[in-house]
Amino acid sequence: MHRRGVGAGAIAKKKLAEAKYKERGTVLAEDQIVQMSKQLETFKSNLEEFASKHKQEIRKNPQFRVQFQEMCATIGVDPLASGKGFWSEMLGVGDFYYELGVQIIEVCLALKHRNGGLITLDELHQRVLKGRGKYAQDVSQDDLVRAIKKLKVMGNGFGMIPVGGSYLVQSVPAELNMDHTVVLQLAEKKGFVTVSEIKDSLKWEKERACHVLDHLLKEGLAWLDSQAAGEAQYWLPALFSELTSRDITPEEANQMTP
Amino acid sequence: MSFEWPWQYNFPPFFTLQPNVDTRQKQLAAWCSMVLSYCRHHKLYTLDVMEAQESPVFNNKKLERKLSMEAIQVVFEELRKKGNLEWLDKNKSRCLVMWRRPEEWGKLIYQWVSKNGMSNSVFTLYELSNGDDTEAEEFHGLEEWMLLRSLQALQADGKAEIITMDDGKGVKFF
Numbered sequence: 001m002h003r004r005g006v007g008a009g010a011i012a013k014k015k016l017a018e019a020k021y022k023e024r025g026t027v028l029a030e031d032q033i034v035q036m037s038k039q040l041e042t043f044k045s046n047l048e049e050f051a052s053k054h055k056q057e058i059r060k061n062p063q064f065r066v067q068f069q070e071m072c073a074t075i076g077v078d079p080l081a082s083g084k085g086f087w088s089e090m091l092g093v094g095d096f097y098y099e100l101g102v103q104i105i106e107v108c109l110a111l112k113h114r115n116g117g118l119i120t121l122d123e124l125h126q127r128v129l130k131g132r133g134k135y136a137q138d139v140s141q142d143d144l145v146r147a148i149k150k151l152k153v154m155g156n157g158f159g160m161i162p163v164g165g166s167y168l169v170q171s172v173p174a175e176l177n178m179d180h181t182v183v184l185q186l187a188e189k190k191g192f193v194t195v196s197e198i199k200d201s202l203k204w205e206k207e208r209a210c211h212v213l214d215h216l217l218k219e220g221l222a223w224l225d226s227q228a229a230g231e232a233q234y235w236l237p238a239l240f241s242e243l244t245s246r247d248i249t250p251e252e253a254n255q256m257t258p
Numbered sequence: 259m260s261f262e263w264p265w266q267y268n269f270p271p272f273f274t275l276q277p278n279v280d281t282r283q284k285q286l287a288a289w290c291s292m293v294l295s296y297c298r299h300h301k302l303y304t305l306d307v308m309e310a311q312e313s314p315v316f317n318n319k320k321l322e323r324k325l326s327m328e329a330i331q332v333v334f335e336e337l338r339k340k341g342n343l344e345w346l347d348k349n350k351s352r353c354l355v356m357w358r359r360p361e362e363w364g365k366l367i368y369q370w371v372s373k374n375g376m377s378n379s380v381f382t383l384y385e386l387s388n389g390d391d392t393e394a395e396e397f398h399g400l401e402e403w404m405l406l407r408s409l410q411a412l413q414a415d416g417k418a419e420i421i422t423m424d425d426g427k428g429v430k431f432f
Contacts, residue, residue, distance in 0.1 A: 114284075218278055220280055223271035223272075225271040225273075226274045227274060227323050227324075233270065235271045240269055
């Protein structure tokens, strides 16, 4: 055998080896594909089973919904993010929150002329439950918060202001800055606030306090009470607790979308 | 059955004329609605402004809030513009409150007449407003000036004719 040089035989042998490797590669890929395809089938049917098993639960049980959402968050999935796909189509999670969003908008619209577009989460919750009737699925405050967040993302002018351990839901894009928010929080305790209270609690100048209160009056969020003993009181209909015991008037009901 | 006050009645600022124009509009609309409902409930057809100030409608004793005279006048003017109020004197001290307009009363009366097959009958005004037959009807107790206006509305519609009788007025229905 020659030591040096690659003869035709060697080349041919090499080529044959390469061809054989290539073939093997293709064969492997095919194998994998068949495997993967089988796995996909199993995965798909597992998902369908999951969906059918839990769809009811998701619609019926607020506690389950919270846990489901938390689980999704852990694995980096937002079931409310995409309109199409497994989550919304098969599980109907998107539908549930979409419908809830519509209900929330209805309630806020009906009461807007009363409270200027500001409502406590409690009152919203009560009214949404009432509107759903006896036989509808239960809805928790957590559900409302998620639906509102979704509405916010969709640019519906919704916002949530933390007050006294809960939230005020803002449904009208009134311009509320930090100063306004802080005064709203102060008003939460009694449903009204005065210039003196603002000055004492927040250590503001009188002008700043008046400026904020004027803005709230202008936005229709506050009403003036000049017959209060001592100094004028600024009341927020949204925080007026007695509202929650009153039904929506027929005029207000007309505001609701059919 | 006692009158059910709307939520605004217990909301202290409701008794202060609101400085914000939009809020004031809502406030006045609510006042008008409340005053009319109250008068309707108690079958009040006239109001004396001085007395009104002290009536529960404008004076919520429990809340220690009352509508000022100026504000009451604003509410009354609002009612007048809507056609629910008429001043009886130039000084605006007394007014008629029409929580139901004459045409609406006329319709009710005519419905009662038709329902009981009394077309072509003649009634005295007194019979209509105070007769035993009408006791169950809403227009029972209707004050004469209002009854007359209602019948005038029906007359204009060709559904009745007001006639003068010996001791007063009467009406014939068609």
